[in-house]
Amino acid sequence: MATIAKTVGLNRKQVAWRIAQEIPEGSYVNLGIGSPEMVANYIPDGREIFFHSENGILGMGPAPKPGQEDGNLINAGKKPVTLLPGGSYFNHTDSFAMIRGGHIDICVLGAYQVAENGDLANWATLDTTKPPGVGGAMDLAVGAKKIYIMMDHLTKDGQPKLMTSCTYPHTGYGVVRTIFTDLAVIDVIDKGFVVRELAKDMSLEDLRSKTDASLTLAKNWSVLNPPEMN
């Protein structure tokens, strides 16, 4: 048997953990469908954060115990959730006023591509054989105060997702603040990518070879070193 190659970079849980550390006490946060939902599992104990769900919930809690699911209490991914003490329900117009009116502090989304000027492509591919669907992605991109992106650094085919400009259809322009990948934490500053943290055993040259845009290393950069998680 071949020896197992030492893997460089973080797994999904570790990326979710890293994003959770970035969310301050008192924040109102919207988590996109899919992997970003995992961020809720890693908020440090004692830190009070309100999760918003576009379908009319503030104070959304974790999944219910088996047998206690309620079809009228679901998240944006239409999965059963719970409501925490202090939570509330409201109609869609109020929910999107929270989003579009700049009341959501942080929104964590997945992405197909992010450009160095903060442009975001995460709602449609170039495949025109399937019907399009946007949901709340464009509202969140434009309306939330800060957009964080949680994504793999490369596509499954090994193509870069951090670009000089997006080739996929745009969701929003100049909206992304920080990108958290399996290999790095990268801020968008003055229309350029600035590497704030690099995964252990990852060099800037390695990262550059996996990125279709210029990268600058922050002066106070550090090693991205989350706890072990399997």
Place this chain on the structure above:
Amino acid sequence: MINKEVQNIAAAVSYINDGAVILSSGFGDAGAPISLLEALAKTDVKNLTIVSNNAGEGNYGLAALIKSGKVAKIICSYPISAGSIIFQNLYNQKKIQLNVVPQGTLSERMRAAGAGIGAFFTPTSAGTKLGEGKETRIIEGIEHVLEYPLKGDIALILAKKADRLGNIIYDKSARNFSPVMAMAATTTIVQVEELVEVGEMDPELIITPGIFIDRIFVHNK
């Protein structure tokens, strides 16, 4: 005496014209007026335009109405749920038209219709494929697109409790689009689980006042 309750589901969905624009509440199954949609599927009406967040799942509710061939067009934000097979098949066969609208714009366009707003500017979708062809304006340095009201002839909504006047309350996140659709349609038909006496619901907690409601169908009475 005002009494908006109808005695059966056929009466609930009567007098809906061919070509009507129907606002249909719900986010996935939560808040969807499944029985009203299935009753509508059994009528002779045709060429409907449906406004809803999704395009139906499985073969019940909105999917059953789409399957019946009565829907010519759907205006929604997200028709690509895994279970939206009936819609996706008809779409691939070019037998149904689709207009995708960002979710917040969909909701706000109905609010505008309900509130007498002539049109509004929003930055959502500006510069994207979904903003193509729309009038634009730069406001405080940011590009906005002009969006027009989305008015319904009929709204089909779901609620938990109503009184005979049409005051209603909802259940948890099943509220979603129902309040805004109730204001945005000429005739609003609500499917409720329970009819209560006038005065029984706390007026501080009534979510949709009866002025927006025209017909009440009590499900499983």
